Amino acid sequence: DTAVSQTPKYLVTQMGNDKSIKCEQNLGHDTMYWYKQDSKKFLKIMFSYNNKELIINETVPNRFSPKSPDKAHLNLHINSLELGDSAVYFCASSLRGTSDYEQYFGPGTRLTVT
Amino acid sequence: AQSVTQLDSQVPVFEEAPVELRCNYSSSVSVYLFWYVQYPNQGLQLLLKYLSGSTLVKGINGFEAEFNKSQTSFHLRKPSVHISDTAEYFCAVSAPQGGSEKLVFGKGTKLTVNP
Numbered sequence: 001d002t003a004v005s006q007t008p009k010y011l012v013t014q015m016g017n018d019k020s021i022k023c024e025q026n027l028g029h030d031t032m033y034w035y036k037q038d039s040k041k042f043l044k045i046m047f048s049y050n051n052k053e054l055i056i057n058e059t060v061p062n063r064f065s066p067k068s069p070d071k072a073h074l075n076l077h078i079n080s081l082e083l084g085d086s087a088v089y090f091c092a093s094s095l096r097g098t099s100d101y102e103q104y105f106g107p108g109t110r111l112t113v114t
Numbered sequence: 115a116q117s118v119t120q121l122d123s124q125v126p127v128f129e130e131a132p133v134e135l136r137c138n139y140s141s142s143v144s145v146y147l148f149w150y151v152q153y154p155n156q157g158l159q160l161l162l163k164y165l166s167g168s169t170l171v172k173g174i175n176g177f178e179a180e181f182n183k184s185q186t187s188f189h190l191r192k193p194s195v196h197i198s199d200t201a202e203y204f205c206a207v208s209a210p211q212g213g214s215e216k217l218v219f220g221k222g223t224k225l226t227v228n229p
Contacts, residue, residue: 042221043222055212104160
């Protein structure tokens with residue numbers, strides 16, 4: 001009964017490949033996010049979706065394309081992978097319009113580009 | 115724009131000693147502040163949050179933090195740490211954007227508890 005789940009947990013691929021990371025939440029939240037954690041552990045938001053609508057796009061290269069088929073899922077597709085894309089990607093979710101403001105994080109996907 | 119500064123990148127302490135992890139923020143709007151913990155090879159877990167009300171906030175695992183508006187600080191404290199508290203700790207501020215909220219994180223403080 002994991003609240004926010006991501007697949008895969010580890011992803012090793014070569015430069016130039018295309019890959020996807022999937023995220024699902026069963027908390028009934030309506031807002032989902034992708035964060036990137038670099039090798040120095042710095043966390044930065046990439047995207048935010050509310051009810052399948054893109055709300056935040058934080059100057060991420062066009063090679064990254066999020067897709068939200070429904071409000072419980074937010075996938076991240078990355079084209080033409082580069083060495084600099086190696087990082088841990090975290091999905092998170094929250095419920096908009098509440099007084100909570102807490103975001104719940106998934107376990108992360110460690111992407112290694114060789 | 116919102117920003118967070120964690121003043122110490124690494125904090126080594128001995129078991130059962132008190133610890134304080136420092137966090138300063140900058141925000142031009144109402145402030146919502148969070149501390150998250152990341153254990154090795156795991157995701158982020160919320161320790162505590164300040165939204166409004168009492169400036170002393172108690173969280174899980176014996177941690178607490180004090181919101182100080184005049185000093186724009188939100189330092190995290192624990193009176194007696196355990197080996198199991200060894201982890202990376204992140205301070206974050208919630209920043210409204212486009213009708214949503216994003217978390218702006220500090221660079222993290224690695225807490226190492228030694229026996």
